[in-house]
Amino acid sequence: MKSRLKNSARKLYVNLHVKRHLSAERVLLRKALVLDSEKCSGCRICEGVCSLFHEKEINPEKSRIRVIRSEEDAAFMVAVCPQCDTPICLEVCPTKAISKDESTGVVTVNHEACLGCKLCVYVCPIGGMSFYTDMRAFKCDLCSGDPECVKNCPRQAIEFIECDKIGMAKKRAGILKTSNMMRLVMEKSGEYGE
Amino acid sequence: MGEMKVFGWTGKILRIDLSKKKVSTEPTWNYAEEFVGSRGVNARILYNETRPGSDPFDPDSRLILGTGPLTGTAAPMSGRVTMTAKSPLTSLYADSGIGGFWGPELKFAGYDNLVIQGRSDSPVYVWINNDDIEIRKADHFWGKGCRETEKIINQELGDPEVKSVTIGLAGENLVRYANVRTMLKHAAGRCGMGAVMGSKRLKAVAVRGTKSINIAKPEEFLEYVEKSIAAIKSSPSYEYWCNVGGGLAGRPTDITFDMELAGVGFVNGPAWPEYKRNSLTEFNLKYGTAMVGCFNCPVNCLTHIKLPSVGSQPWGCAPVVDFMGRIMNPDPKKAFECVILCDHYGIDTTSTAVNVFFAMDCYKRGIITKKDTDGLELEYGDVDATKELIHKIARREGIGDILAEGVLRASKKIGKNSELFAPHVKGLEVYGGIAIRPLKGYALATAIGPRGDHTRSWNEAETLDVPGNFLPAKMLKEARVHWTRVFGTEKACCHNEYEGKGSASAWQEFRIAMLDCIGMCKFGLWSGSFLTDEELYTGLCITATGVDLDERARYEAAERVLNLEKAFNLREGATRNHDNLPDKYFSTPIAAGLHAGGLIERERFEKMKDEYYAAKGWDANGVPTLEKLVKLRLQDVADDLKKSGHLKKEP
Numbered sequence: 001m002k003s004r005l006k007n008s009a010r011k012l013y014v015n016l017h018v019k020r021h022l023s024a025e026r027v028l029l030r031k032a033l034v035l036d037s038e039k040c041s042g043c044r045i046c047e048g049v050c051s052l053f054h055e056k057e058i059n060p061e062k063s064r065i066r067v068i069r070s071e072e073d074a075a076f077m078v079a080v081c082p083q084c085d086t087p088i089c090l091e092v093c094p095t096k097a098i099s100k101d102e103s104t105g106v107v108t109v110n111h112e113a114c115l116g117c118k119l120c121v122y123v124c125p126i127g128g129m130s131f132y133t134d135m136r137a138f139k140c141d142l143c144s145g146d147p148e149c150v151k152n153c154p155r156q157a158i159e160f161i162e163c164d165k166i167g168m169a170k171k172r173a174g175i176l177k178t179s180n181m182m183r184l185v186m187e188k189s190g191e192y193g194e
Numbered sequence: 195m196g197e198m199k200v201f202g203w204t205g206k207i208l209r210i211d212l213s214k215k216k217v218s219t220e221p222t223w224n225y226a227e228e229f230v231g232s233r234g235v236n237a238r239i240l241y242n243e244t245r246p247g248s249d250p251f252d253p254d255s256r257l258i259l260g261t262g263p264l265t266g267t268a269a270p271m272s273g274r275v276t277m278t279a280k281s282p283l284t285s286l287y288a289d290s291g292i293g294g295f296w297g298p299e300l301k302f303a304g305y306d307n308l309v310i311q312g313r314s315d316s317p318v319y320v321w322i323n324n325d326d327i328e329i330r331k332a333d334h335f336w337g338k339g340c341r342e343t344e345k346i347i348n349q350e351l352g353d354p355e356v357k358s359v360t361i362g363l364a365g366e367n368l369v370r371y372a373n374v375r376t377m378l379k380h381a382a383g384r385c386g387m388g389a390v391m392g393s394k395r396l397k398a399v400a401v402r403g404t405k406s407i408n409i410a411k412p413e414e415f416l417e418y419v420e421k422s423i424a425a426i427k428s429s430p431s432y433e434y435w436c437n438v439g440g441g442l443a444g445r446p447t448d449i450t451f452d453m454e455l456a457g458v459g460f461v462n463g464p465a466w467p468e469y470k471r472n473s474l475t476e477f478n479l480k481y482g483t484a485m486v487g488c489f490n491c492p493v494n495c496l497t498h499i500k501l502p503s504v505g506s507q508p509w510g511c512a513p514v515v516d517f518m519g520r521i522m523n524p525d526p527k528k529a530f531e532c533v534i535l536c537d538h539y540g541i542d543t544t545s546t547a548v549n550v551f552f553a554m555d556c557y558k559r560g561i562i563t564k565k566d567t568d569g570l571e572l573e574y575g576d577v578d579a580t581k582e583l584i585h586k587i588a589r590r591e592g593i594g595d596i597l598a599e600g601v602l603r604a605s606k607k608i609g610k611n612s613e614l615f616a617p618h619v620k621g622l623e624v625y626g627g628i629a630i631r632p633l634k635g636y637a638l639a640t641a642i643g644p645r646g647d648h649t650r651s652w653n654e655a656e657t658l659d660v661p662g663n664f665l666p667a668k669m670l671k672e673a674r675v676h677w678t679r680v681f682g683t684e685k686a687c688c689h690n691e692y693e694g695k696g697s698a699s700a701w702q703e704f705r706i707a708m709l710d711c712i713g714m715c716k717f718g719l720w721s722g723s724f725l726t727d728e729e730l731y732t733g734l735c736i737t738a739t740g741v742d743l744d745e746r747a748r749y750e751a752a753e754r755v756l757n758l759e760k761a762f763n764l765r766e767g768a769t770r771n772h773d774n775l776p777d778k779y780f781s782t783p784i785a786a787g788l789h790a791g792g793l794i795e796r797e798r799f800e801k802m803k804d805e806y807y808a809a810k811g812w813d814a815n816g817v818p819t820l821e822k823l824v825k826l827r828l829q830d831v832a833d834d835l836k837k838s839g840h841l842k843k844e845p
Contacts, residue, residue, distance in 0.1 A: 041486060041494045044295075045423070048268030048490060052416050057406035058267045059302065071378050072506050074484040074498035132404075148416075154270070154423055154492030 030105035030163045033065075033140070033147060035078050036173070039157035042069040042076030046149035046158065053148045061132050064140040065149050065158075078158065080149075081128030081140040083107050089120035089129055097137075104145070105163070109137050201410035202263030202739035203231065208305040210320055210327070212394050213253055213312030217327045222306045228827065230748065231262035233289050233710035234755040235307055236278035240287070241758055241831070243311075246765045246838075250282040250386075251368065251393040253313035259300070259359070259399070260307040262713020263743075266298030266407055266489070268419045269734045270426055271715040271725060273298055273489025280766075281385040281645070282370045282393075283545070283600045284621040287762040288385035288645045291716070292359065293488035294376040296401065299357040303403025310394060317366075319347065319358075319398040324405060332397035337363060339538040340375035347400050358400040362540025364588040365392035369598040371545035371623065375537060378507040379496055380488070383542045385622060385645055410740030418733040426492045426724045430669050435721075436493055438482040442510030443497040445475045446664065446721065447627075451519065453662040454788045455633070457626035458519045459574065460551060460617050461778055464629035465787025468524045468575075474514065477526035488715065493724055495717060501527065505534040512627055516547035520626035521554070521580055528577040535581055539588035548623035549597040549604065550583050555615035561608060568592045617776045620768065622646030630779050631792035633657070635686075635695035638802045642699065642773045642816075644759040650710075653702040654721060655681070656689045661788065692798040696805025703810075707752035712743070754826045756810070757818045761831045764840050770816045773803055817841065 047063035055062045065080040083105050090098040090107065097113035098120060100106070109120075109129075116136040121129045130138050142160075150160045161169055198205075203226060206219045225235040236258040243256050258278040265272050275297035281288035300308065303322050310320075317332040335346045343360040357376065364372035365388030372388030373381045382388075409415050426432065434440050450456045452471060454464040478497050486508050487494035496508035509530060517529035536543045556562045557572035564571065568586075570593075572579050586594025596604045601616035601623055617624040619640055624630070625647055630637045639652035655677035657663060658670055665673065678684045681701065685694035705719055712735055718725035725731075728745045735743035763772075775794065784792040807814065811822045817840045823832040835841040 041484070041491075043487065043489065043491050043494070045268060045270065045490050045492070049416060049419060051406075052268050052409065052412055052419070055406070056412035057408055059404070059406035061302075061404045062406065074486055074500075074506070074508070152268075152420060152423055154427060 030083075030103075031142070031145075031160050032083060032105070032163050032166060033080055033142070033150065034159045034161050034166055034169065035080075036157050036159070037075065037077035039155045040067070040076040040078060041155055041157075042067050043154065045152055045154065046078060049148040049152045053143065055135075062130075062135065062138075064130055064138065066127075066130070078149075079127050081107065081124075082126065083140070083142070088123045088125070092119045092123050094119070104142065106142050107139065108141060109139055111136065111138070199408055201408045202267065202735075202741075203306050204301055204304045204405075204407065206305050207235075207307045207309060208322070208327070209309045209311070210329070211312040212310065212314040212318065212329065212396060215314075215329055217329075219305075226263075226306075228751065228754060230711035230743070230751045231306060232260040232265070232713045233276040233278065233707065234751055235711075236260040236276055236289065237287070237755050237758050237762070239307070239309055240278050240280070241762050244280055244762070247767075248280070250280040250285060250390055253394070254311060255280060255390060255393070257310040257387070257390045257394065257396075258307060259297075259310075261297045261301055262711055263306075263739050264734060265713035266301035267409065267734075267738055268416070268490065269714065269738070270419070270423050271488075271491050271493065271718055272713055273491060274713065274715050275300070275382075276710060277374060277382040277387045279385075279387055279390045281622070282368070282389045283386050283602070283623075284646050286620060286646065286766050286768055287759045288387070289710075290373075290382035290384050290387050290645075291710075292374060292376060292380055292382035293715070294357070294380035295489045296357040296359050296376050296399075297713070298489045299401045299403050301403065301407055302405055303401050304405050308399065310391075310396065310399075313393065314395040317395050317397050319400060320396065321351065322399065322401040322403075324403055336366060336397060339363070340540045341378060341538070343398055344377070347398060351400065351402075353402055356400050356402045358398045360398040360540070361388040361391050361396075362538060362588070364539045364541035364598075365389055366397075367588065367590045367598065368392050369541055369587060369590065370600045370603075371542040371549075373540055373542045375540050379486075379509065379537060381537070381540075381542070383512065384544060384647065386542075388540050409738050411737040415734065415737035418730060418737055422725060422730050422734060423492055425727060425730060426718075429724045431665070431721070432493070432724065434664075435495060436485055438485060438497055439475050439479045441478075441485055441497050442495045443474065443499075443514050444478040444482075445472075447514055448472055448474045449662065449664040450515075450627070453660055455629050455657070455660060456515050456519045457624075457629050459522050460548075460555060460615060461782060462522070463784040463786065463792075464519075464632070464789060465784070466519065466522070466524075468522070469518075470524055473524065474518075474526050477530075491715065493717060499530060501530055504531055507534060507537065509533050512625065513543040515627035516543040517577075517580070520544075520547040521551050521577070522575040523577050523580070524575070525577070532577065532580055532584065535584045539584065541584070541588055544625055544627075545600065545623040546584060546587065547626060548617055549587065549601055550580050551626075552601045552604065552612075552616055553583060553593065553597060554579075556608065556612050559615075561610045561612050561615075562593070566593055614777065617778075618646075619643075619775060620646040620772050624776065625649075629784075629789070629792075630775065631784050631794060632660070632789040633689050634692050634794065634798075634802065635689070635698055637775060637779065637794050637799065638695050638806060639699050639702075641775050641799075642803060642806055644703075644756070644763070649716075650706045651699045651703050653677075653686070653698040655687045655698065656691070656695070658687045660689050692795075692802050693805070696802050696807075697809045699806050700809035703756055704749060704752050707755050708745075708748040711751055711755060712748065750826070754828065757823060757826055757828060758831060760810075760812070760816070760818060761823075761828070761835060764817060765834060765838055770803070770814075773816060775799075815840075 605616035639648035
């Protein structure tokens with residue numbers, strides 16, 4: 001009896017330890033869509049390929065990613081679910097139709113359980129949840145790891161980057177922009193040695 | 195026919211009668227089988243429903259907006275629409291493309307084409323909201339500019355995603371070269387579509403659609419989409435065109451001026467010492483913030499300019515050269531100011547610049563004086579005077595009322611041999627962006643083009659041997675080999691050659707018409723050669739529509755369309771003699787510069803036309819033969835041409 005308890009305890013200890021280790025690894029593998037609005041030209045190809053891939057039709061209203069255009073500013077960007085770590089949509093769903101996969105990080109809506117109450121649409125701070133008639137609430141699922149929008153964006157304005165590398169990627173891009181600007185300023189003032 | 199699923203097309207053509215305030219639909223398949231879509235279907239409807247000799251401003255006149263089966267799908271460069279009408283400038287067939295995002299929205303609302311007929315008693319706009327169509331009052335923004343109108347409509351309808359095509363004051367005032375605009379820059383620029391719309395008191399067509407376009411083979415279509423986008427991005431000139439400083443407003447245009455291939459003034463010739471090298475590139479680099487373009491386009495050929503205390507909008511293409519070379523103004527900043535004004539009023543920059551320079555030429559020669567111009571002094575290159583004239587033209591005030599008629603009618607009214615300074619073909623003002631005398635093929639294309647210009651008929655291979663061509667040497671060599679193979683002669687790549695140009699024009703007309711009918715952008719085949727692989731177009735068409743729209747089928751439809759367009763013009767009284775150019779290009783050699791001595795020799799020009807007609811399968815008068823028309827299943831057109839005497843009746 002004692003040895004059986006010991007074995008169970010050992011198993012439990014091993015399982016818990018290994019699982020925590022595995023979870024940490026899996027979390028490291030999570031990737032996310034990273035958007036560079038300066039590269040986006042607002043062309044909307046991403047909407048087309050998204051609805052084509054998922055729904056086999058072309059319809060921006062059935063796309064999980066949407067383009068926002070500001071004409072006079074010539075500023076364009078995309079809005080898509082960022083797969084929050086602690087999703088508000090998941091919390092508010094009355095039928096618990098929304099869940100989060102621990103390894104991929106993907107937040108998913110179970111269509112069968114969805115009432116279409118739209119609470120998730122209202123509470124998302126960036127409008128990441130889409131809604132369309134009989135599709136009810138639907139959202140980005142990262143295309144099972146090979147996002148179509150990333151593959152087809154002509155400007156590479158959408159990238160698919162490991163979450164723990166996003167910060168550095170953005171910092172590098174930001175510094176390059178700043179240093180470009182600084183170089184231009186210095187060139188103009190003649191201070192840049194050439 | 196029931197609710198059979200249609201792929202690519204929506205299956206419905208929307209008809210709106212503004213006189214009877216009636217809305218109806220008919221199946222796209224009434225026309226699409228033979229004419230595919232967009233330019234093709236529009237042409238058939240226009241031919242069927244236009245009485246020869248009618249006034250383009252007649253309430254019965256048709257204004258048709260058409261998308262193709264690929265418009266609005268995920269195919270790249272699939273955002274454009276063709277507008278078709280009888281032109282108030284030429285009284286002949288005209289089609290004009292407009293980009294932006296309106297066309298796809300029409301598809302999402304469930305319609306392939308929109309046919310507008312009749313005339314409203316009072317200013318209205320049409321509101322297409324999926325299945326709900328309304329004709330709404332537009333009195334309260336009649337008189338407003340194009341972009342203003344769009345914003346008012348979006349506010350009124352409460353949806354920022356509504357897309358509109360609009361006219362400005364110029365269209366309302368029936369300025370014969372008024373255009374139809376959408377967003378900040380896009381326009382169906384040429385041939386006076388805005389005037390036709392204005393004659394119907396139609397201020398705008400607003401559309402919002404949330405339906406799907408069905409795709410026959412979604413997975414395969416997606417593969418072709420990916421391949422097409424990759425092809426565009428890997429085309430050698432992609433980087434060159436698609437960055438600020440490049441594109442249609444920048445370096446390519448600078449280089450065109452350097453090559454002295456851009457039009458400068460009219461009689462003057464393309465050598466222009468006042469032009470500052472790189473001035474356009476520098477202007478765009480300084481004030482350009484982004485490259486912008488149409489729905490689903492990886493190219494984005496327009497440069498968005500933010501010029502403090504002047505304006506924030508894109509520019510590119512014709513408008514740049516119109517207000518630089520054509521009016522002899524070397525300052526890009528001032529050219530941009532003129533473009534903003536034209537886009538606000540909704541008036542074609544090309545025709546406007548020609549009419550302005552025509553007035554300047556007349557003024558210089560004393561044909562008109564300050565008395566006629568309300569005290570304005572019209573010196574070459576004077577942009578302040580140009581802007582004044584633009585205001586006058588749009589408002590039809592003073593001399594503007596005469597110029598608003600276009601150079602053909604204006605020169606008739608002014609008289610005193612002013613016709614010598616009125617550059618037009620069939621009544622359509624000549625595009626100033628490319629010099630005619632150095633480029634023999636371009637000269638031909640301008641003369642024989644269906645709507646009165648080169649755009650559907652000019653193959654650019656002949657620019658390959660002009661010194662200073664901006665393509666890298668390796669690309670130049672490859673291009674020469676390619677075009678020599680296509681045309682069977684190296685002469686097609688030589689700008690001074692007359693031979694081979696007729697066939698080149700015929701070939702180009704097919705390729706452009708094939709593109710136009712499926713709803714893809716012509717720019718795929720022009721300058722940058724972004725998307726030239728017919729197999730990709732075939733793949734996109736077949737997997738999207740499920741119909742066997744292969745290259746042969748598209749070619750046949752294109753030939754049908756081209757013959758129909760020609761028959762329309764013949765029916766209106768156009769003859770071989772109308773396939774002509776202003777006298778000056780035959781009589782006055784270029785005075786100075788790289789192309790000094792350049793001239794179009796009349797006899798060789800006429801031989802080019804012979805070669806072109808033969809390549810089209812037409813007789814020596816440019817009339818489609820009976821065999822050709824029967825083969826194309828255009829028996830009714832053959833009957834019409836027999837009635838009009840163009841074809842001999844059987845004995």
